[in-house]
Amino acid sequence: MSGVIASRLGNQTSTLVKSFTTRADRLKGRCEFQALFKRASGDEWLVAARKFFDAQEGLAVGIDGSMDYDERLEMILFYVCATAYKCPIRFDGKSINVGVKAAERDSRFTASAAIPLWLDDTSYTLNPLTSTDVEFEFKQALDRIPYAIMTLGELSLALKTISQEGVKVLFLDRPLSGTFGPAARDLRLLLRIGTSALTEIETQEGRVSMLDLSLASVLGPGTLYVPARPPYLLYRAIQTLIQRGELTKSELARELKIGDEELHRLVKKLNEMNEHYNQQLLEKCDLTSISLKPEVKDYWARTKAVAEAVRRRVFESDEHPLQLDEDKWLTVLDINAVNIFLIYELLHQTQKKRVLVIGVTKDTVASDFTRSVIPYAISQNILESGEAPLIRNDKAFLTVLTSVNEEFIETPWRTLSYDICFTTLVKSGEQRAPLRAARKIVFREKFLVKSYFQLKTFATDNRARSPVFVYDRFYHPAFDETFCKPLNVLSRDKVIQIEPYVEDGGVNPLDNLILVILSQSDNPEVLEAIGHNQLLYLADKAVKAEVNLMRAMLRGIADLHLGTLTRKHRYFYIAKGFRGARSEIEESRKRAARVGGLEA
DSSP, X not given: OHHHHHHHHHHHHHHHHHHHHHHHHTTTTOGGGGGGEEOOOSSTHHHHHHHHOOSSEEEEEEEEXXXXXXXXXXXXXXXXXXXEEEEEEEEOSSOEEEOGGGOEEEEEEEEEEEEEEEGGGHHHHSOTTTOOOOHHHHHHHHHHHHHHHHHHHHHHHHHHHHTSTTEEEEEESSOHHHHHHHHHHHHHHHHHHTOOGGGGOOOTTOOOOHHHHHHHHHHTTTTSOXXXXXXXXXXXXXXXXXXHOSEEHHHHHHHHTOOHHHHHHHHHHHHHHHHHTTTOSEEEEOSSEEEXXXXXXXXXHHHHHHHHHHHHHHHTOSSOSSEEETTEEXXXXXXXXXXXXXXXXXXXXXHHHTOEEEEEESOOOOOHIIIIIHHHHHHTTSSXXXXXXXXXXXXXXXXXXXXXXXXXXXXXXXXXXEEGGGGGEEEXXXXXXXXXXXXXXXXXXXXXXXXXXXXXXXXXEEEEEOOOEEEEEEOOHHHXXXXXXXXXXXXXXXXXXEOOBBOOSSOOHHHHHHHHHHHTSSOTTSGGGTTSOHHHHHHHHHHHHHHHHHHHHHHHHHHHHXXXXXXXXXXXXXXXXXXXXXXHHHHHHHHHHHHHHHHO
């Protein structure tokens, strides 16, 4: 039987290998794809370097986090740690040097927490709408708690880091876009539920309201670009009223560039939102004018204050990080809401302090480059129309493409950078618009920018290269605005106009600066750090060791307290579970038998 199965497996594997080889062979000689790649061969990057590096020497910092958990006496112990490594970065006006060989850990930049939860209480902290009793799914859901807190630690550390003098470049071992997306879904779910433990936390700015959380979810600090199109139009109108004060309806329509019919729907939604949040939004909305209540403008101060209160509670307080009261808990949705606000604040602070934030992703299953960027490039005549890639995974496609075309795609390279809104688009197949929303809604443009990169080629074989990675960054108007142009796309079967960033005409100095910095930040002496980032590699090793140390030490502390409880009340089988208790008894019996044998 096993011989038959082995034969079948061999045939099936051979078929798949031939299929993949055919796909790879069809990418060889595809010179037209060269238009999608950028190299830092010129000096365009100097323009961006002079803006970010106003002094000759600064610091580059890399931040990473790790997590784990234990189960003891029906109790879950979560361990979380985030830390940072730093190194000097020098710019003399003509060249940049990243001193990764002088990298060191900065003890000021560490955030760690150990959080105990009774297994029964985890239901309070998980999403109440998706909690499950299935063991496998429950364990997956449990991972969301330490992951959300680990993200909180990394983002808190990022904000603390950029407040230090001299920090010029901040590497995060996570994608900004990949962090924002899932957390934003949790925040939207929290707003749909309509209640949050965040509103129970007292701050110096007062308590945050659900209206504050709703406004902060889209407007952030108030400086973010908000498109004047559904579903963002309502928030763009509120942003305009906050900035301009009372406006007549006609003035608001002119500001938003909308017609009478759309204005009528907008006013209706404003009134509905005002009613939903107990008349907290509108001061006035009559036949002619609209204005907001005065306290609305302070929504971000209250939101930022509650985010800081949660950060302190988790990483600095002796109180239980998640339990506010006997029946009031911070949930994963609350923590991820705070993570969204921290990302917005990180954007605000880094642009103000001129710090370059680069999120680096090692592993990705994304396909937006092949399914939306390449069709866009074909529609805009950036790429000659031809056969579409048969390999859908972006990382696999770019790895194979560059390997079989090593003669004209040299390292270090990066793809043209593009707006993260392309992750929500796919090829439409219709003449009136080249792309359509993958899930009805197109994500906002001018927020995050993404690019793939590859840094090293092996000296002995041009086809052997370091892995393809992804970086993303915040949108910077000073460098990116000139690359934004109108694009018609389909959303809910209607043609709408968006204005995404795509580096399709020339070279963006900022992205070439990032490629120059990345190409000097890896460590070719360590196999797993080739083509990646030395600071993030060191931070990764440090936090994993830290979590293992925490686990070994804190498990003993927990067992000390729990052991007293079990001996006092005889909760033996609750403490260890039947399998655990049986295993210990069997091991004791074996030890006794061995000792008895030796004595005999």
